[in-house]
Amino acid sequence: MKTYIVGNWKMNFTVGESSIYLHKLLKRIKPAKGMQIVVAPSPVALQPLSLQTDRKKIRISAQNCWGRDFGAYTGETAIAQLKGIVDYCIIGHSERRHIFGETDKMTKEKVAACIRNGITPILCIGETESERTFGETADVLRDQIVAGLSDVSKEDLKKVIIAYEPVWAISSVKGAKLASPDDIAQSVELIRKYLKSTYGKEAEEIPILFGGSVNPSNAGAYLTIPGVNGLLIGGASLIADQFNDIIEVAKRVRA
Ligand code: PGA
Secondary structure: OOEEEEEEOOOOOOHHHHHHHHHHHHHHOOOOOOEEEEEEOOHHHHHHHHHHOOOOOEEEEEOOOEOOOOOOOOOOOEHHHHEOOEOEEEEOOHHHHHOOOOOHHHHHHHHHHHHHOOOEEEEEEOOOHHHHHOOOHHHHHHHHHHHHOOOOOOOOHHHOEEEEOOHHHOOOOOOOOOOOHHHHHHHHHHHHHHHHHHHHHHHHHOOEEEEOOOOOOOHHHHHOOOOOOEEEEOHHHHOHHHHHHHHHHHHHHHO
């Protein structure tokens, strides 16, 4: 399975800054076999960056989309409008769920819209700190997977990526803590178990990424957790040198 290194830039950088960043990274990155590098800029930068990038080195992802193809949805962007511009789309990020009130139904529709339009959804799931404290992690992960993938057929399953992001480990969350490799291994095992019980053997092909305060010093440890197929990086992806260092660590770990 490929190793995915995905940078989620969130609502940062102007179009010009995004383009300068991509230019720097393209110059530095040497493509490695079996590794997929992806950056997710703001919506305004998606088209210019898709024209600028070298897709053999870096692919472009959206950070969100709407679940319908065209229509009266003021302010939204259909994934159908991003066809040919992005290869991936992050869906159900905890900031969408917890700041913007995104429901499981919306997440499900967005995942289905991505698949319908030939774009790979990166479905984010993860428990909050209080859910973890009350022992609800397993239920939350199961519910988010079941809901998010409920319109995905067995044949389409291989077009999906899951990102496990415990909300309490995301660097911008107040009081964020580092997730231990044991915590992550346990959750990833649960996720794989739910996927297998729903989809059978096909579930083994779904990449599961980890995200939450990943940086160049802990990336190696996270990538060696059994069942972790890549990283979704927020804060550290905003600094091209750090993002590139994480890519180098990934190359060493996977070599
Ligand atoms: P972080 O963000 O790496 O800054 O913790 C991860 C994310 O929100 O995807």
